Amino acid sequence: MSFEIRKFEGLGRLGNVLLGRPYETPTFLNLQMRREDDLSPIENQDSYKLKKILSKSNLETFFQSQHQQPELSSFPTCILYSSLQMQGKSLSNLTRIEDLFPEIFQSLVSRDEFFHLIPWDLPEIYLDHINEYISTIKRLISITSILQSKFMVNIPFRSNLAESLKELIPFKVGIISLGDISSLLNHPKFLLQYLSSIKEIITPDVMLYAPGVPSSFFPILTYLGIDLFDFTFLSTLTNGGNILEMDNNAEDYKLVINRIKSALKSGKLRDLVRIYANSYPPQKTLLRMIDKQIPLDQGTTIYGAKSLYCTDETDFSRPEVKRFRERVRDRYRLASHIQGIVFLPCSARKPYSQSKSHRAFQSAIRRTLKSRRHSLAEIILTSPLGIVPRELEYTYPAAHYDIPVTGDWSSLEREQLAEDLENFLKNCPTTIQLLGYVKGTEKRVLVDVCKNLDRVVHIIDDDVPALTSKESLYQFRHLLTEKLIIKTIPKRNKLLDFLRVVADYQFGFGVGKLLIPENVRLQGYKELGIRIQLAGKHLLTFRSSTGFLTLSLEAARRMIGTSKNIVRFDGESIRGTTIFANAIRQADHEIRINDEVIVVNENEELMATGVAYLPGKLLVDMPRGLGVKIRQKVKENA
């Protein structure tokens, strides 16, 4: 059995498990009960008699029927056995692998087509003897070299159990079953405790299985890293209240899984999670708690889906938004030549500068300040991203987000904006003059924050008509000329400043200056993409669709000293266009999905540049699967 991750979002993964044949996860687990013939009586000639009686009473068929279960043969299979005692074996004298798995199933165990549940129940009462348990299992599994199969271990929600079973994981454990999860669905706090206690002990190539969960919970549990589900809830009970569970049938279950798969493929799992979470209060609680407690940044792509829809308050804390706000806070600094800031409202069309309103604002600035405009920074006030510097307007998700607009801001939106604005203005020298061309909520927030910080802000009157109207723009131009004192500075290449801000945002503050020296040659436009060359050699490309830079080997050489985004490759030379995760020895843990990475070999020599398929930690931890897509590699004979 082998498991690899194709796509990753949050903690959720779209994977591929090879078990005789490949299966795409998330999927269902086909549980098959195999019984040692524990009903056969002591004397064999009697067994016929008992069977006859049982069949007459319908009980034997009853025990074997798959009650209301849909066709399961198209899913990966795990075989369950009767408990050891039922097989007539005592825990105290297990010595052979045959003791753990009935002999008749030996052939199954040696074929790598099924998982097997280790048929040893571990009640809490045995916790004192956990080490005996683990050593027995290890002994039993390791002495049998012919064993091909991987096993499933059930870890119930009990004190320290997960920690105690840690040692067992490297021993051919392919699935961990979260036996108690269905009873914790309405208790988000314990559910997260349970999940994180298990996540702590496992490697990412172990799959997680949640038995007996209703379909409406599939998206959020996938988001938390569960790979396998089942249909049990179908046959057990209805939840009653949840509208998304009204069609409680197998087709609906399969539909939900298909939706999850396509959501993962298009980077929209979070949206699906929100939709399902909104249908059931404990699920929504869970989602809020996830945002608060679980570090999801790892599993969040640098750029992904074409759009980012923020439709409710949980979206304000989704990892993409959080990351943007954090990076602007930590990595964006005003250039030294800036003398004033103008605050502008956001626009529906993105990037902002392509909208009608921003074209009007920018033309007003241009016509008023002429060349002096290069000393003026433009900051867009918006929700939920907070403050968006003009230079980052192309950057994911600033150019990709969309929110429902009514003109009324919720208190949460106001607070987030005020927080970001305050943080920004605190680091902003007091010599820099502030001007607000904003109305309504944005204006109130701006005025309040400036009042708190004792800063003067020039702002347009509240009673002006729409900001795009002639009167308003006239007042704006008036403010720009009358209130701002901006001295003429030597002519600057504004595009260069723009690219440096992007590089800082992408790789960390300071990288922009390092990567883009003054003497580069720029070709192209912000709107279409920019090619950056240095001394005739290609350095970087700015992609307007994502708002990020891609690295060439030349740029990698300049950046290698910062030891950011470094991936250490085990081999001697790279063939083909992909590096697989098994060949990656070490990687910067700050690497995120779709980040530009620099591939080096053991001797710290540059080998290639590329794009990460997985976050840095997983690049190292995963024993197989895609790792880095190569962009450029060093030619062997060069």
Next chain:
Amino acid sequence: MHKQVNPLISDRIQEIRHKYLTQVSDTSHSKIWSSVSEKEDYITVTIVIPSKGCSWALSDNGGCSVCGYVNDSSRENQIPVTKIEDELRRLIIETKYNKPLELQIFNSGSFFDKNDVPEELRKTIIDLIKSSGQIIKLSVECRPEFILKEKTTIEGILKRLSEIKLEIGIGLESSNNAILLDCWNKGTTLEDYESSLKYLQPIGVEVKSYVFIKPPFLSEQEALRDSIKTVFDAKQMGTDVISINPCNIQNGTLIYELFRKDEYQPPWLWTVLHLIKIANEIAPNIKIICDPTAAGKERGAHNCGKCDKIVLKLIEKAVQREKLPENFSEICSCYLNWEILMNTPWESFRTRKLSKLRKLTPLEE
């Protein structure tokens, strides 16, 4: 006799037992409990005497995982023989019955164990029975090891009782030795039971076999399968009576600890009903009795709470071998949940949710 135990479990039981017995060490108010029930052609008088306590439960091995009867024993504060004598005299000599009398004397241990029931007490009881003149049958209980050890005592009593029948109840519980060892900590094996039976029947003693349903660590379905097999094995070995005992949770036992941690639930009444139904088919000529303790309560065999009384009636009917309704699902909707429980593969995980299945509304078809 060499007793095989699994230290994994017996150590824990011993610990729980010791702790609880220290808590309830004051045994001075232990008393005699009796009941009279009238059947069609005889009257049963049941007397439970607080003896010194089952020596298996008081041993270093801690006793059985499900049994807390030793809590009610007198231990050091032994009740004077005269007090028991008075009570017995009142019940079986002074009270006159219009039907023949079957006397059951239980001591929640072994009647033939000298350390449990002293020689003097046993002699007094037999003397009283002898002088009563109304009694046709005496029922006692004993662990197999004491049956095999105290052969002369048994034979002596049998001689004294002469025309009065003697019935000895043996706790077979399960015919699977691994279950007896790992789930029960029973200290006996199927072979011990078999040799006791093979010894008792030829000398004219009737054997009543106790079959337990739902020991710890087994799922509902596994427990049912095991009990079915046990009934079958007991019948094959030739027991005279089978007594089906659904679990009830007593304080100071391992099963209570499990129950407290949500790791054990008593069996459903549906399980008990099915067991009796099948037992009737397996052993058509053997008397089957079933009198669930604490039935319908949280600590005893129970269903959803709505149908407990009805199903208990059905169990009574089943014991009388009367015809049962065809379709149980019409009786109560929780039957569907029980069916699901019996069929769910992940019951192997023994999750907590399943313990609550009884109370949930099943899916509408």
